Amino acid sequence: MSKPLVVDVHTHVYPPSYMAMLRARKTVPYIHDPANGEPRLIILSSDDDPAIPIDQRGRPVDSSYSDINVKLTFMQQHGIDSSVISLANPWLDFLDPSEAQEWARRINDDLEETCASINQSNNPDKNLPLKGRSSLFAFAVLPLSAPGPDIIVDEIKRLKSLPHIRGVIMGTSGLGNGLDDEKLGPIWAALEETQLLLFLHPHYGLPNEAFGGAEVTSRYGHVLPLALGFPLETTIAVTRMLLSRVFDKFPRLQLLLAHSGGTLPFLAGRIESCIMHERNFVENGGVVPGPQRSIWEVLKTNIFLDAVVYGVAGLKAAATVGGGTDRLMFGTDHPFFPPLNEGDKEWLSVTTNYKAIDENFGDEKEAVAAVLGGNAARILKLE
Ligand code: 5CU
Numbered sequence: 001m002s003k004p005l006v007v008d009v010h011t012h013v014y015p016p017s018y019m020a021m022l023r024a025r026k027t028v029p030y031i032h033d034p035a036n037g038e039p040r041l042i043i044l045s046s047d048d049d050p051a052i053p054i055d056q057r058g059r060p061v062d063s064s065y066s067d068i069n070v071k072l073t074f075m076q077q078h079g080i081d082s083s084v085i086s087l088a089n090p091w092l093d094f095l096d097p098s099e100a101q102e103w104a105r106r107i108n109d110d111l112e113e114t115c116a117s118i119n120q121s122n123n124p125d126k127n128l129p130l131k132g133r134s135s136l137f138a139f140a141v142l143p144l145s146a147p148g149p150d151i152i153v154d155e156i157k158r159l160k161s162l163p164h165i166r167g168v169i170m171g172t173s174g175l176g177n178g179l180d181d182e183k184l185g186p187i188w189a190a191l192e193e194t195q196l197l198l199f200l201h202p203h204y205g206l207p208n209e210a211f212g213g214a215e216v217t218s219r220y221g222h223v224l225p226l227a228l229g230f231p232l233e234t235t236i237a238v239t240r241m242l243l244s245r246v247f248d249k250f251p252r253l254q255l256l257l258a259h260s261g262g263t264l265p266f267l268a269g270r271i272e273s274c275i276m277h278e279r280n281f282v283e284n285g286g287v288v289p290g291p292q293r294s295i296w297e298v299l300k301t302n303i304f305l306d307a308v309v310y311g312v313a314g315l316k317a318a319a320t321v322g323g324g325t326d327r328l329m330f331g332t333d334h335p336f337f338p339p340l341n342e343g344d345k346e347w348l349s350v351t352t353n354y355k356a357i358d359e360n361f362g363d364e365k366e367a368v369a370a371v372l373g374g375n376a377a378r379i380l381k382l383e
Contacts, residue, residue, distance in 0.1 A: 005131045005373035006080045007382065009199075010258060010306045010331025011071065012088035015110045019066045021103075029090050031061060041065070043090060046208060046217050046225050059222075064335035068114050072134050074334055078350050081131055081373065082382060085111060086139035086169040088336075089203035093144060093171055100143035101151050108159065111138035115164035130373075130383055137382060139169040139199045142187070145176070149186045156190040166380040167197030167256070172204060172237035179237045180244035188250040197304070197380065200237060201258040205229025231262030238264060238303075239271055243281070245291050247298045255302055256329070260309035265317035268295045296321070304379060306331040307371055310352045315360050325367040329376045330357065 014022070022031040022041070028048045033039040034055065042048055042058035049057070064070045065088070075083055092103050115136040122133045140159050142152050159165045168191070174181050179200075191198055205225040208214045217224050234257055247253065257264065264271075272295045281290045299321045308331040309315050319325050330353070337349035361367040377383055 003079070004369035005082070005377060006330060007130075007373040007376035007380075008075070008080045008083040008332050008334070009256065009329045009376050009380070010308050011083045011085055011334045012065075012336070013068065013071065013085050013111075013114075014065050014088055015107060015114075016066050017106060017110065018087065029094065032057065043088075043203075044205065044222070044225055046205070046214070046222075049214060049218055051214075052218065064338065068118065068136075071334065072118070074347075075134055077345050078332070078347065080332070081133070082135045082137065082376075084137045084139060084166060084376070084380060085115070086199060086201075087111075087141045089171060089201060091141050091144075091169065091171055091203075093173055093203070095143075095145050097145050097147045100146040101155070104141055104143035104146075104155050105158075108138075108140040108155070108162065108165065111140060112162040112164050114138075119164070130377060135382075137164050137166050137380065139167045139197070140165045142168050142170060144170070144174065149175075149183060153186050153190045156187070156194055156196065159196060160194050165196070166382075167199055167254075169199040169201055172200070172202060172233055178240055180240035180246070182244075184246075185249070188246060188253055191254075192250045192252045195252070195254065197254050197256050199256045199258065200234060202230040202233040202237075202262070205233055231259055234258060234262035235264050235267060238262075242271070242291050242295060242298060243275070244283075247302050248292045251293070251302070253302055254304070256304045256306060258306060258308065260305045260307060260314055260318040260328075261303070261321075264299075265305070265314070265321040268299060268321055271295055299323075300327070303327070304329060304375075307357060308333050308353060310349070310356060312356050312360050315356045319360070325361060325364075325370050326375060328371045329379070330372045 022029055023033050028045055029043040031039055031041055032054050037055055038060050040058045041061035047058040087107055092100055095103055115138050118136045122135060143155055144152060146152055172179060174184050206229040208217045211217045211224040238257060275290050278290060281288050300323045304327045305318045305322060307315060307328050309318060319328055322328060332350045339347055357368060357371050
């Protein structure tokens with residue numbers, strides 16, 4: 001079998017306009033860019049610890065975060081044919097309501113133009129297959145802090161006219177109160193109607209207290225917030241959606257969960273068991289029925305998972321809950337988790353995910369091809 005198509009569905013950018021906005025800020029999220037010294041990106045609240053000298057906070061930020069040509073080189077170095085780029089966290093969550101709509105339009109138009117110009121120059125006659133040329137598509141961002149849901153719904157509808165947009169990326173705070181917020185109803189309805197995929201991604205993690213306090217958290221760099229905080233955040237967010245019956249009310253809503261669903265595949269049975277044993281679902285002061293559709297059904301009809309889990313056991317769980325390999329899609333999380341040694345061309349974070357796919361499904365060539373790119377091409381209609 002020839003080398004299969006490889007599509008990266010989890011790969012981020014901060015467009016130059018967003019980088020400039022971060023450089024102008026002094027509170028999280030911000031970029032500290034001294035005249036002498038390397039710029040630092042401070043996006044996680046645990047990074048913004050006054051006890052840490054400012055030139056050591058967060059992480060170094062280089063052109064891989066914002067320069068699309070650097071991403072294209074990375075794609076070539078790792079055998080990736082197509083990438084579905086998305087704005088990285090914390091998206092536009094922190095913006096003043098008065099600025100949200102304009103920024104969402106600016107970023108989404110910028111993503112669309114970037115994809116259009118790269119695809120045009122790599123495939124001017126629009127007659128080449130997806131395999132073997134570098135192409136880009138995008139997940140757009142929503143103006144979630146806008147003063148009213150109608151502004152968000154209007155942007156979702158506008159996205160349908162942008163040819164390279166295949167969905168939207170969203171964090172777990174929604175309109176500020178989590179994803180079981182009834183006020184999100186019109187947004188779920190608009191996503192369902194437009195059939196734009198919702199890429200659900202963590203950012204806020206867990207409070208430092210969950211790890212033993214700020215001192216313990218910072219003692220181990222980013223390990224506790226990223227390895228545990230992020231996956232649990234995703235798990236909690238999607239469980240709150242399930243418990244508040246979002247998937248009963250919007251049965252055609254389609255989600256892609258980052259990092260193989262956090263811990264959802266492993267905990268699904270326990271979540272379902274607790275639901276089955278619970279009598280007391282309360283909403284607006286009254287007792288209501290719990291979710292009507294089981295977590296197993298939701299996992300097989302509403303949820304896709306990326307294959308960014310860095311190990312065979314996690315990948316096996318992710319495939320199992322989806323009923324096979326049809327709902328799993330390769331990703332890299334570029335430009336996060338770069339190699340520690342400058343000059344390394346291969347990213348360990350990427351080769352680990354490739355290896356897990358190979359070790360898990362290597363004997364089943366069709367399954368490997370599906371996870372690496374076939375599923376993304378079909379689900380996101382990339383051809
Ligand atoms: O390393 C990190 O902090 C991150 C992040 O913030 N977002 C992401 O997508 N991956 C890693």
